[in-house]
Amino acid sequence: MHKVLLVDPNRQTRAKNRELLDWNRLGFVLEDDAVETMSISEIDRYTLVLIHMEGAESYGMKLCDRIREGSRVPIVLMGGKNDFELARKAIYYQVSDYLPSPVSAEELTACLLSVKRRLAIEGAADSKALPSPPSALGALPSASLSIIEKVKEYVDVALHQNITLKEISNILHFNCSYLGQKFKIHEKMTFNEYLLRQRMERAKYLLEHTDMKVYEIANEVGYSEMDWFYKKFKAYTGVSANEYRKMISFTA
Incomplete structure (x- = not known):
């Protein structure tokens, strides 16, 4: 099971996001916490950070900046504006996906499965620990x-x-x-x-x-x-x- 940290300053939308999917069935354990008080080592306990930033795009980008100061954990941004500048900033912070509002259960499921697949591929590559072939x-x-x-x-x-x-x-x-x-x-x-x-x-x-x-x-x-x-x-x-x-x- 992959541990997902859900960061959402809005209590109501945080509860809705918890109920949006059957997280366990997809292979994820969902937790929520105040990432501002975490150390980088604590953030790295998670395999994915999911930031809901509807109406709080600046807050979401600041969190990305703080996380990227010392962690490469995958980040998914959801609920933001369908805006090119925000997508551009998301690229700068190397987020795994950016899902503008409104986010459907199907869209979020596809995103999570894609991240899960990438993690599996990376894990398999790491376990083989083979030298890179000449190219x-x-x-x-x-x-x-x-x-x-x-x-x-x-x-x-x-x-x-x-x-x-x-x-x-x-x-x-x-x-x-x-x-x-x-x-x-x-x-x-x-x-x-x-x-x-x-x-x-x-x-x-x-x-x-x-x-x-x-x-x-x-x-x-x-x-x-x-x-x-x-x-x-x-x-x-x-x-x-x-x-x-x-x-x-x-x-x-």
């Missing part, structure tokens, strides 16, 4: 790799929004063409190809693990026009979103 990464400066990771983190957090490499380049103060070339060398695909893959893989995951409507999933992965989402999904998987869900249900 083409040595041909790139370490600073470039850092920038590329920031680009990928941005995509992960802001996947529900309209994303362009030019916009990211401006935020990171990089030349767009230069960043696009570096990204292609590192990822063996263009930025747009990577973005499409991330959108489609997230959509597949949500179709498999949640009861979200297809139009809700389309919005979650950055498509406001359903026809465009349907076209992209079918081109990527060979079947429509509804057919894909039926196939998964049949084989489960």
Whole structure:
């Protein structure tokens, strides 16, 4: 079981968040406490910090800053405004996910399962403790790799929004063409190809693990026009979103 620290200054919404999900069934033990009085070592007792910041976005960002002073524990922000500047700050603090208000049970479930999957992958990698194999990464400066990771983190957090490499380049103060070339060398695909893959893989995951409507999933992965989402999904998987869900249900 993963220990989750729920931070919410509002007693009423804190109670609602506790009742929003069957946390134990998902493999999480939910606790709430005043993170302001905790030491970094105490925060690291948790595998995830969930910060509800509806109406208190500044408070949530200050908590992220304090936590990141000495801890890399995964952070999920929920209940904030659907605002680009907030998402940008969330990327700076390397949060695992940013869920704007209103947050549905299905959306939060998908987020938690995604974090749980990442933790399992990281745990398996740590347990193997194998040396990294030689690769083409040595041909790139370490600073470039850092920038590329920031680009990928941005995509992960802001996947529900309209994303362009030019916009990211401006935020990171990089030349767009230069960043696009570096990204292609590192990822063996263009930025747009990577973005499409991330959108489609997230959509597949949500179709498999949640009861979200297809139009809700389309919005979650950055498509406001359903026809465009349907076209992209079918081109990527060979079947429509509804057919894909039926196939998964049949084989489960």
